Amino acid sequence: MPDAGAALPPIAATDALAVSVVVPLYNEEESIPALQTQLTAALAALNRPFEIIVVDDGSRDNSFALLRAWQAQDPAHVRVVRFRRNFGQTAAFAAGFSRARGAVIVTIDADLQNDPADIGLLLAKIAEGYDVVSGWRVQRQDAALSRRLPSHIANALISRVTGVALHDYGCSLKAYRREVLQNVKLYGELHRFIPAIASWMGTEVAEIPVNHRARQFGRSKYNLSRTFRVILDLITVRFLLGYATRxxxxxxxxxxxxxxxxxxxxxxxxxxxxxxxxxxxxxxxxxxxxxxxxxxxxxxxxxxxxxxxxxxxxxxQDKPIFVIREVLENHATEQEAKQAP
Incomplete structure (x- = not known):
């Protein structure tokens, strides 16, 4: 794999802001200091304009006070969005996406299990021409029975039903071209299905191995009950992908x-x-x-x-039922067609 700190090919030379990192957060006061240090260092090493958008999903601990201090220390790069209550990770991602200004939008968890140093690997893959790049936690540092086994079953089921084969839909470390997310509307708990939903638009999706670390602070917000909700969401996604217009x-x-x-x-x-x-x-x-x-x-x-x-x-709403990647045409011919009676 390429070195995350190595020089990366340009994504778009005209973009004033190259990378936006969206971080959903809920009761992570112990993780925030290390997250601030590691994430800022990883992004600074890329030598690209960047911004960090942290979405506080209604935390009840001291998280927002720490985020306020972080934003005050680095106002040029850090923006904080605070929810009135806990709305869930999908809502947090949607709020971050709506405010992101970068040509590429990266998502990452705040619990430090995702390694910020891997962001460079995602951007390098995006620069190869892919629209969506998903992280694959090859060596997961989670409990085998309660986390890894249900995740393996869910990933296999999602890949089979949606036709977009990924080993790790649940990995929050992902990168998207901005134009992809502009056409994706999120609700419920559909954030994990973004690659599958985006596939309807003909996007190029890639998956790369990323580092996964054991949780250092707090406790996981996920349990076995979420597996059943994933199945219900999968039915929704399958309908949206195959029958939304018919x-x-x-x-x-x-x-x-x-x-x-x-x-x-x-x-x-x-x-x-x-x-x-x-x-x-x-x-x-x-x-x-x-x-x-x-x-x-x-x-x-x-x-x-x-x-x-x-x-x-x-x-x-005059909403199109298709998405155009690009148009190749003769502009003189187009003008003649407009002037024709």
Whole structure:
């Protein structure tokens, strides 16, 4: 791997501010002094204009006082955003992204398990032409049963469902080109799925090994219950990636399948009644046929309502259903086309 402190190829020569680092933080008063020292030193070694945006996600300890002191010591580079209460990591990332001014935006945790020295490696990979670079904690310093095993299962599932194969979706150490995040809207707990969501726009995603350190202070905010929330979020992401602009295809497909099965059962019962003369009034199969047909109609109706909602959403906001990377054209031809009757 390249040396993080080595000279890096330029990202964009015209960018006044090259790198923005977004740091979500919640009750990390013990980690802040070391974070300040290590992060500032790592960014200064890159010899690029940078800013650090720390988002205090409603900390109840002494974190904000320490952040205030940090910002006062280095007002040229440090900006602090303080939430009124704890809104979660996704909201913290969204707040940081909305205020970031750099050509490349880097995210990193405040608990010092991510190594700030690895930021240079991410930027070097971005400079190769990638739009998103994700860190891969190859040698994780976490409990095997409660953290690493659920994470391994979740990463495999997310990669399979989204089609974007990453070993470590949960690593907060990531780098994004600014234009990628400008087209990504975050809510819920979707921050870990940004590479998958960005893939809809045709972004180039890479993954590189990064250092991972044992937690020195405090305790982890993650537990096994988050694994189940990840699965629910994954369903949302899969729908957004595959059916956001055509909801009838998923709801209508389910509705057609249910309606067809209910209809088939109904024909079978009709055959038993009219041809074989059997009684079908007390058969549970009759109730199942009626239920399936009704559910099929309901699912079709939900799909049609979804189609109307999405059309209203896109048309009223004039929101495009595509993202253009670049346009190659003859400007003289374009002017002639505009002047043509």
């Amino acid at each position: 909801p009838l295809h998923v709801f209508g497909g389910i509705g057609l399948a249910m309606g067809a099965l209910g209809t088939a059962i109904g024909f079978y019962l009709t055959y038993l009644k009219l041809v074989l003369g059997q009684s079908i009034g007390s058969r549970p199969l009759l109730l199942l046929a009626v239920l399936l047909v009704m559910l099929g109609v309901q699912m079709m109706s939900i799909g049609l309502l979804g189609e109307m909602t999405m059309r209203t959403y896109y048309e009223t």
